[in-house]
Amino acid sequence: MSLKMIGTLLAATSLAAISTVAMAAPQCATAPVTVGFLPKLDTDPYFQVAQTGADEAAAEIGGKAIKQAPSAATAEAQIEFINNLVSQQVGVIAISANDANAVAPALKRAMDQGVHVVSYDSDVAPDARTLFLNQAKGDSLAEMMLESMGQLIRYKGDFAILSSTPTAANQNAWIDLIKSKLASDSKYADMKLVQVSYGEESEQVNQQQALALAQAFPDLKGIIVPAGIGLPAAARALEQASMLGQVKLTGLAPATLIKKYIEDGSVQDIWWNVKDLGYLTYYAAQAVASCAITGKEGETFKAGRLGEYTIAAGGEVVLGPAEIVTPANVDEFKF
Amino acid sequence: MFAPAQNNLARFANWDNFLAVLTILVIAYACLFVPNFLTSFNISQAIAGASERALIVLPMVLLIIAREIDLSVASILALSSVCFGLLIQAGMPMFPAIALTIVAGGLCGAFNGALVTRLALPSLVVTLATMAMFRGLGYIVLGSGSINAFPNAFLDFGIGNVPGTPIPWTIVPFLILAPVFAIVLQKMPAGRRIYAIGGSPAAARYSGVRIERTVFMLFVTSGAVCAIAGLVYAARLANARANNAVGLELDVITIALLGGLSVFGGKGRLTGVLWALLLVATIRNVLGLLQIGGDAQGSVIGLLLIGSLLASNAARQVFERVRSAFSYSHTRR
Numbered sequence: 058m059s060l061k062m063i064g065t066l067l068a069a070t071s072l073a074a075i076s077t078v079a080m081a082a083p084q085c086a087t088a089p090v091t092v093g094f095l096p097k098l099d100t101d102p103y104f105q106v107a108q109t110g111a112d113e114a115a116a117e118i119g120g121k122a123i124k125q126a127p128s129a130a131t132a133e134a135q136i137e138f139i140n141n142l143v144s145q146q147v148g149v150i151a152i153s154a155n156d157a158n159a160v161a162p163a164l165k166r167a168m169d170q171g172v173h174v175v176s177y178d179s180d181v182a183p184d185a186r187t188l189f190l191n192q193a194k195g196d197s198l199a200e201m202m203l204e205s206m207g208q209l210i211r212y213k214g215d216f217a218i219l220s221s222t223p224t225a226a227n228q229n230a231w232i233d234l235i236k237s238k239l240a241s242d243s244k245y246a247d248m249k250l251v252q253v254s255y256g257e258e259s260e261q262v263n264q265q266q267a268l269a270l271a272q273a274f275p276d277l278k279g280i281i282v283p284a285g286i287g288l289p290a291a292a293r294a295l296e297q298a299s300m301l302g303q304v305k306l307t308g309l310a311p312a313t314l315i316k317k318y319i320e321d322g323s324v325q326d327i328w329w330n331v332k333d334l335g336y337l338t339y340y341a342a343q344a345v346a347s348c349a350i351t352g353k354e355g356e357t358f359k360a361g362r363l364g365e366y367t368i369a370a371g372g373e374v375v376l377g378p379a380e381i382v383t384p385a386n387v388d389e390f391k392f
Numbered sequence: 393m394f395a396p397a398q399n400n401l402a403r404f405a406n407w408d409n410f411l412a413v414l415t416i417l418v419i420a421y422a423c424l425f426v427p428n429f430l431t432s433f434n435i436s437q438a439i440a441g442a443s444e445r446a447l448i449v450l451p452m453v454l455l456i457i458a459r460e461i462d463l464s465v466a467s468i469l470a471l472s473s474v475c476f477g478l479l480i481q482a483g484m485p486m487f488p489a490i491a492l493t494i495v496a497g498g499l500c501g502a503f504n505g506a507l508v509t510r511l512a513l514p515s516l517v518v519t520l521a522t523m524a525m526f527r528g529l530g531y532i533v534l535g536s537g538s539i540n541a542f543p544n545a546f547l548d549f550g551i552g553n554v555p556g557t558p559i560p561w562t563i564v565p566f567l568i569l570a571p572v573f574a575i576v577l578q579k580m581p582a583g584r585r586i587y588a589i590g591g592s593p594a595a596a597r598y599s600g601v602r603i604e605r606t607v608f609m610l611f612v613t614s615g616a617v618c619a620i621a622g623l624v625y626a627a628r629l630a631n632a633r634a635n636n637a638v639g640l641e642l643d644v645i646t647i648a649l650l651g652g653l654s655v656f657g658g659k660g661r662l663t664g665v666l667w668a669l670l671l672v673a674t675i676r677n678v679l680g681l682l683q684i685g686g687d688a689q690g691s692v693i694g695l696l697l698i699g700s701l702l703a704s705n706a707a708r709q710v711f712e713r714v715r716s717a718f719s720y721s722h723t724r725r
Contacts, residue, residue: 125680125683125685127685127686128690129639129686131635131639132629133625133636136629137676137677140441143433144431144433144434144437145427145681156633159540159631162550162629163629
């Protein structure tokens with residue numbers, strides 16, 4: 058019986074072979090194409106907001122922005138969707154990778170089938186894409202978080218870091234940068250980093266760890282929380298314990314989630330306009346599809362209302378500087 | 393006078409054929425109405441995407457029929473891929489590294505098997521523990537990093553098709569192993585022992601089946617096949633890392649149960665499970681082509697499983713009524 062079943066499989070596949078569609082290497086589109094956005098996760102609000110920017114851009118210059126993403130943030134799940142998008146014959150795939158190297162073979166195969174590839178938010182191996190649309194430079198984020206903490210505690214006193222997981226690559230790089238900046242810059246001479254804790258990407262753990270830090274270090278003036286889920290959680294926990302304000306917070310998180318704490322001055326945030334990332338990615342994808350740009354350093358392209366962008370080394374395009382969110386500008390951020 | 397035809401009808405009325413009809417209907421629908429389904433790229437990638445599940449479901453079927461389960465399959469897969477990556481990184485040639493990796497997978501399975509048979513622990517608990525342990529070992533030896541440099545022949549196996557066909561190389565190990573498993577389970581004494589153990593362990597023991605030995609070998613087989621799946625996975629993604637294939641065990645068990653296996657053992661056939669495998673892979677592919685995201689796909693597969701449980705309960709009653717009606721008319725004649 059199972060032999061018969063395998064026979065069915067073989068029959069089905071050979072049937073498919075007959076109906077093979079001719080494919081070509083990436084070609085230059087003469088009209089706006091369909092851009093398939095492939096975020097890390099289907100339900101992540103970050104990517105949903107970015108998608109509104111892509112839709113806005115599509116309305117301006119034509120073409121189509123579609124979005125498809127897996128239910129688990131794994132490379133394997135993303136590969137299925139890369140293949141799906143290729144089968145649908147989209148012009149460009151814009152991916153935020155769950156695993157930079159693991160999705161690369163599938164992306165290269167997509168290129169062989171005539172599909173262009175750009176990455177946004179989280180890069181893939183450079184030889185598997187034309188461009189990387191980066192929301193912010195990592196170095197500048199680390200400096201801005203430290204600067205923001207300095208502003209909040211008047212450059213004096215103990216502070217802690219509540220990071221994501223001990224193995225999170227971005228966060229660890231930022232923490233190292235903060236440490237070296239503390240040691241080298243006299244502006245921060247009176248500030249002392251007393252501990253690095255981890256919130257493990259969990260709301261509860263972040264709340265417990267924030268409270269534990271405040272209790273363990275009675276002189277603690279502030280906590281830097283460089284993880285999206287951690288900052289709102291820490292703010293809520295400290296507020297409930299009536300310690301927010303006495304302990305100030307800054308870090309990376311969607312500004313709208315902590316708006317009320319930013320407005321009362323006890324929390325700052327480093328953030329960027331997420332919608333613009335989707336908008337920029339769409340413009341860049343269309344420019345790549347029409348061969349107006351090929352990913353070489355120094356090439357330029359226009360991105361609608363955001364103006365002109367220049368491609369930096371390694372095919373990287375940076376959205377723009379992030380901003381320190383304070384009561385003065387919090388209303389500018391829609392996410 | 394109509395008895396032969398009626399007998400055929402009665403023989404046709406079973407779960408395997410129900411799944412077969414359902415699968416063929418879904419494929420026919422996809423061929424006719426889903427744009428781009430019938431391209432060789434899509435077919436070949438859909439098959440490649442199911443490679444590891446297809447492999448792992450083979451020993452899982454045997455285990456479930458024998459009233460056991462192996463929850464550590466995805467973790468053995470991950471640990472094997474890490475093991476292979478490290479061996480290659482250390483400069484070992486490809487074929488010895490492949491052999492050693494399969495042995496390592498077999499050892500993981502033997503560890504499960506020994507705990508289950510020697511210490512008489514329930515396999516659900518044992519493999520729940522080793523599920524965490526094997527993946528943990530992967531993290532200990534490789535950390536959260538990954539190994540991406542493999543021999544070209546290995547990478548070609550991971551992304552290429554059998555020349556002249558849309559059949560990806562990654563499904564070939566399954567195409568070789570599936571007939572072997574089918575023959576062992578359905579035609580050989582070992583298969584009958586497995587059904588006997590699942591049907592009634594006590595009866596099997598009294599009729600001279602060495603239960604421990606059979607069960608131990610099933611776990612070893614499961615480990616070795618998971619290692620092969622780990623190699624396939626590492627080749628397909630050009631990636632060896634400890635978080636490979638997280639959650640795959642549930643997909644595999646879903647397919648096995650949808651295929652008509654009973655969680656209480658002793659029942660079900662490989663044929664049904666292979667149809668279930670094809671059905672789930674096709675549905676996921678079609679939903680993807682229709683631009684339906686992963687969460688909604690998961691819901692559809694979940695509904696399918698619940699629906700199939702209800703349908704199989706109802707169907708059993710119908711089938712039995714059909715059969716008894718025919719056998720009644722048979723005897724009356």
